[in-house]
Every structure is written in structure tokens, then in C-alpha cells.
Amino acid sequence: MLTITALVIAALLIFSLMGATGFFWQRYPLKSRFTNVAGLAAGSPVRVAGMQVGSVTEVEFAGEEVDVIFEVNREHRSRITDQSTAYLGSVSLLGTNAVDITPSVAGTPIPDWGYVPQGRGKGQLADIAAQATEGVEEVTKLLKDARAGKGSAGKLLTDDRLFTELRQFVGTANDVTEAIKLGRGTIGRLVNDRKTADALDASLQNLQEMTRSINAGEGSLGRLMKDEAFAQSLTGATSSLKDLTARLNRGEGTAGKLMTDASLFNRLNAVTEKLDDLVTKLNTGEGTMGQLLKDKQLYENMNKTVGEFQSLLAEIKKDPKKYLSVKVSIW
Structure with a gap:
């Protein structure tokens, strides 16, 4: 009787321990390969969506990587497919590791001893x-x-110098801010003076109105942008100016020859120099004309002589016999 009771208790204990993973005939083997298992060992839990469904049975090297072999309860085969991924998770803050598998019913179930593709979990303690x-x-x-x-x-x-410059900059910035608060300067007036702000707003409105007028084709500038005939007239004037410039560059016409003919320019320059020399002599009182311009007495005498001559002509016109006598003799 005691033997039967002990066997029942042992069976219940084994059943309770194997409840999450099932008996050996209820499990199937799978694998996953990692570059680092971080202390994972046989007996570590295997979880699907956070629920334990199996345990690790063996950990072995596979070249430079590590193969983890584990067994999972067969009832979860449809959830572990080729669309699932396996990554290392943590059971607790103490560092106990586990194999976590993301479920995916959209893929094809992985067969016995098949590999679950390696993935990377979010927020793992090792990553943190x-x-x-x-x-x-x-x-x-x-x-x-x-x-x-x-x-x-x-x-x-x-650098003490840089620190000093920074302190000076901060001090200057504080002074500027204080000046703005007190309404000093243009920005200060703009911030604190309502009239200045209104004037600026009015200027902006005028600018908007001017832009609207131009876009509407009003005024000369608006016509230039909108009126095709006006634009063509301006284009024609520009073409004429371009043609005139080309003719000047080719030496056509008097102005063109003056620009391109060196001999004509030299002659004109010589005439100008002579004229300048003549004016200089006149200003210095040289020659008759110069003395006439500079000598006041000579000017007055000549003026007086001209006046007397005009008076004489007037008298002769009034009584020519008095001044003119004609004597005719025959030999």
C-alpha cells in the first residue's frame, strides 16, 4: 500500500514538474544558432510569447557559433514556423537566461531538429x-x-581668454536684452512702442498693395510684367540701343569715328589744347583781346571811341554837306 502511495505521489510530482513542457513523448526537438549564448545552459526555459513551452537540452559549439538544442511541447508546433525568430531573453534581473521565440502562424511549421532563425529581442538586459x-x-x-x-x-x-570673451558676450547679450525691454533702439521701439509697430505694419501693407498692383498689371512695372505690347516696346528700345552701341564700336558716324579713329581724336585733342591755351592767354591779359578783357582803362577808351564814332555817323547822316565836300574840276 505504501509503495502504491509513493508511486502516485511521485507520478503527481513528475506531472507537476512536466506540466509546462509535457512528457518526453509530447515534445519534439528544435535548434537555434547564436554567436553568444551568454551563459545559457541545459535546463534553461524556452518560451513562446513569454509562456514557457519547453526547455534547453544541450548547448554545443558549431564552429565559431553555438548551437542550442531544445525541446518544445508539440501542441505549439503551429506557432513555431519559419517566420518565427529565436533570441536570448532574461528570466529575471539576476541574469537567468532563456530562449524566447516569437510566434508566427503565417509560416510553415519547422520540422523536428529544424533550426529556428535567429532574431534579436528588444530591451534585453545584455543590450541595455x-x-x-x-x-x-x-x-x-x-x-x-x-x-x-x-x-x-x-x-x-x-582657455581663460575664451572664458573671458564668453563672459563679455553674455554680458553684452544681457545689455541688449535690457535695452530692448526699456524700448531703446529700433528693435526696442518695435517691441515696446505701439506707434513704431503700427508704422512697420503699415509699410508691410503698402508693400503688399504694391505687389498686388504689380501682379494686377497696374503702373509701369505692372505693365512691363503683364502688358505684352509694352514689354515688346521696351525690347525694341533695348534692341535699338544695342544696335547703336554696335555701330559706335564699329566706328560708324561722328561719335563712332571719335571712339575708334585715333587721328580724329588726336586732332580734336590738339584743338582743345589750343583753345585751352587761348583762354589761358585771355585770362592772363596777353594780346589785344586779353588786354581788352583785363585792362579796364583800355576797355573804357575803346568804348568811348566807339560811342564818339557812332555820334559822328549820326551827325553825318543829319547833315552830310557839312562834313563832305565834292569839288569837280575839268582840265
């Missing part, structure tokens, strides 16, 4: 630790560079 380590290394490198004076932060920490 690796990222934390990388972060610490980056911070350490930044601190070393800063202490060595590398980069902007390093120069700021080690």
Missing part, C-alpha cells in the same frame, strides 16, 4: 548593459577631451 557601457565610455572620452582642452567645451574649461 552594453548601451550603458558605451554611454559611460563616451562620457569618459568627452571628459578626457575636455580636460585636455579639445573641442569647444575643453577650450572653455582651459
